[in-house]
Amino acid sequence: MADGGWSYRDAGVDLDAAERAKDRLKALVAETRDANTLSGLGLFGGLYSVPDDVEGPVLVSSADGVGTKLKVAFMAGRHDTVGQCLVNHCVNDILVQGARPLFFLDYLATGAMDETVVTEVVTGVAQACKENACSLLGGETAQMPDFYADDEYDLAGFIVGLVERGRILDGSAIAEGDVLLGLASSGLHTNGYTLARKIVFDHMGLRVDDEFPELERTVGEVLLDMHRSYLSLLWPLLQRDRLHGLAHITGGGIPGNLPRVLPEGLGAAVDRGSWTPPPLFRVLQRAGGVERDEMYRVFNMGIGMIAVVPPGEVAAVTAELEAAGEAVTVLGAIERGSGVRWTD
Template sequence: MSEDAYAKSGVDIKAGEDAVAKISDSVKSTYTDGVLDGIGSFASFFQLPAGYKNPVLVSGTDGVGSKLLLAQAADQHGSIGQDLVAMVANDILVQGAKPLFMLDYLAIDHVESDKVAKIVAGIADGARQAGMALIGGEMAELADMYPKNEYDLAGFAVGVVDKTAILDGSQSAEGDVLLGLASNGLHSNGFSLVRQLLMKNPGLSWAQLDPNLQTELLKPTRIYVKALLPLMQADRIHAAAHITGGGMLENLPRMLNDNVTAEIHWGTWPIPAIFKRLQTAGQLSDTEMLRTFNLGIGLVVAVAPDQAAVVSESLQAAGEQVYPIGHLIKRAASDQALTFVGQPDWSQEP
């Protein structure tokens, strides 16, 4: 079969080669000292860094989800890659691990080299923020599987941590202060409901949305690695949770052991206005909001009371907004892992 025949079937080899050439510089800009061989090989090689007494590899995989549909509708592909990186890098981070490298998977209806270059440039930018190398990936042209102008992204990443430094909830202790790191709005979760409430039910297209709302919906997910990893390596963090799908209700208990309950105090952090808009549009209960969205907190850490001030100062110096949102209390057999005190103030602004 000739290249022309293959192109007519929906796979353009030349366009794929052009795309690879355009993404090469972006990918190589993420390389760290551990990269031995990357783009162009059948597989990629990465050497474990020195300094670990008993290194344990930590892996994660995720996608962006239906937020991709908004990026596609807006024809804005430059930041959606950061969402992909954040979902895997932050998950690895909260186990106490340093993200090392990542591979991406891009499935697209038709390879347009400029579009692919923008997508991968966004992934590379996120990888640099996370301090990890983008050492490989796959680009699949699947015209029969994806509608015109649509694509999907998935990522897989690996980190490393000393076995004795793994954050698995065992260090969570009564009296620990819970610090919440501000999110950048919605991040990448709950977008099936977001689209239902803001677009499908009112019958609006992307172009009909207010430009400020468009900007809000496409804000990329924050990557917390560079701010938080030094504190973890200094043994100042007892536990951490990435607040993604399932919100605080499902994610925060994952950082706890059976001896403690997390007590969260409403009103200790500002809830961005987008969440009030969604709650009103869907007449959602506070519990539904907590189970679906991050409500302005992208990551939570537990620290000893005498470390709370220095940890907060370090995070703020690194550019994070930090709020003391609660603490850990002794857990009785009948207690839930997570309780909320007071009432949410949905009128607050960031």
Template sequence: MNSFSDRYKEAGVDVTAGYKAVELMKNHVARTKIPGVVSGIGGFGGLFQPDLGGMEEPVLVSGTDGVGTKLKLAFLMDKHDTVGIDCVAMCANDVVCCGAKPLFFLDYVAVGKNVPEKVAEIVSGIAEGCVQSGCALIGGETAEMPGFYPVDEYDLAGFCVGMVDRKKIIDGSKLAEGDVLVGLASSGVHSNGFSLVRKVFDINEKTVNRYVDELGMTLGECLLTPTKLYVKPILALMEQCEIKAVSHITGGGFFENIPRMLKDGLTAKINTAAIPKLPIFDLLQKEGDIPTREMYNTFNMGVGMCVAVAKEQAQAAVETLKAAGADAFIMGEVVSGGEGVVLC
């Protein structure tokens, strides 16, 4: 491409670096190609032709999010190939809560300085997240913004579009007292609560490299563990059981997210002893002197997603989710009352 501008480069924007970044990311994007992809990257819009076969009333479902201040750890550790997984997971996990199958994803990377190799590394993680959720990466934007971001920092966001037949939408309307809550284990802190995480651990170049016996790795390695994607297990469960409600446990923890799937007059009674314990949360609570109630109101506490099914289908749901690659367990039940969430 015969496109360049020396004066623009003097101002901090190197357009040729952008072209190189696109070339370097093409192989990563190619990994995500699925039936329905019409266009490659580089056009003005990403084209996708959905398969409407078997659907009576197709409904599009969208979700958008970013990675938040977890990116600060990626900067300190100079490791950029996993935060893209977080970005996709924050969007695709939301979309599947409605019962929708994610179709495609677009990203937005804003950098202080466009280093093509770093951008390609970021996109490699986005592509991996798309592969794990079965959707295509059909486009995106890399914006070089000198003076707005430091030269070695960036922001990352994206959005996902999925589709579901209207009659299969999961909306909590069939939820009833006696239904069982099934938890899907998280991989760690995921991508929420990192402003508090960074404050508690005084995150800097030294502390991210601190080896922690309880974690079996450095603090930075543990915290940078990417968000678990639950798309394929949830879609597999939909084929075997009637899912009455789903909640993606993100920022706000149990107390903010689980009530979003409940009908008025119902409460989620959580058996905290049934949830597998992750050492990172014990460490956070201890070093931050954080009350238990606030831990469950900030972090996922080992549960990345909560699914409600009828009592007679609970064990089958656990087995189906495990067969699909999720660590699943019964974590509570739905009871009458208007408390939202009760920890037991």
């Protein structure tokens, strides 16, 4: 305690460190500016001009977090990828409604201000914003001693995107007979980590620096694989109205997410034998003794995005995606009914 009484720093909040961290972030934020960004870091609110070259512009927004994947980042001492995971997750969430991102805001709450960690996290956020042509408009870094441990933090984000009213993907175009094309995930993405951590660290007794079975990579590397963005891959198809729908496969797996984009009266028949889940998922299932249906309800099982495509477009869409280096799997089709029906 300083002479004469308590200070905020005595209570656990370092305002000087917070200011230094903010100074470090200004350059990162500035690199994501575009022609519609009207403000810099430091204002009470970020200013962004809605593009005027879109007919019937509709704003699309979403908010999300990284979940307990952060626990792995704490253990591994690696903080540059979780920010990218956060942005890419949010980008995918609005992409399924046909929207491209305009701007992003992040919220980072920590127990004690570690300027290096904060900079690493926000560097990842800024990097993903640049890769998705999205302005990092602002954010908030909060010090909350006694709420979070000194070496821990929480991370969340908020995104706003834009879609032309006539190109909104709302499920209305989806019809019986449409084909489901699966696009590969890049790992667990940002879902199922509470179960995965329990299996890997508690049951299997592995550490972050140990080799993950069958993968010849460390546990930390495997579990921190980045949640990929599908924007650059799918945007050309959306611009030419080649897709009837998209489903981002997050928490809840295929049965929990695909029905969210289907109109009333339609369901999906999905063949689990049409693709082979990557070794990561097989290891988790075997080591944890997890039932098959539970695996597909918790994890993406190697499919991170599903495109709903009219039958006459399947060959052309598949060829275009494969030309871009994407492996495409025909998972099944839309049928009358509701929910997901496994056909294997």
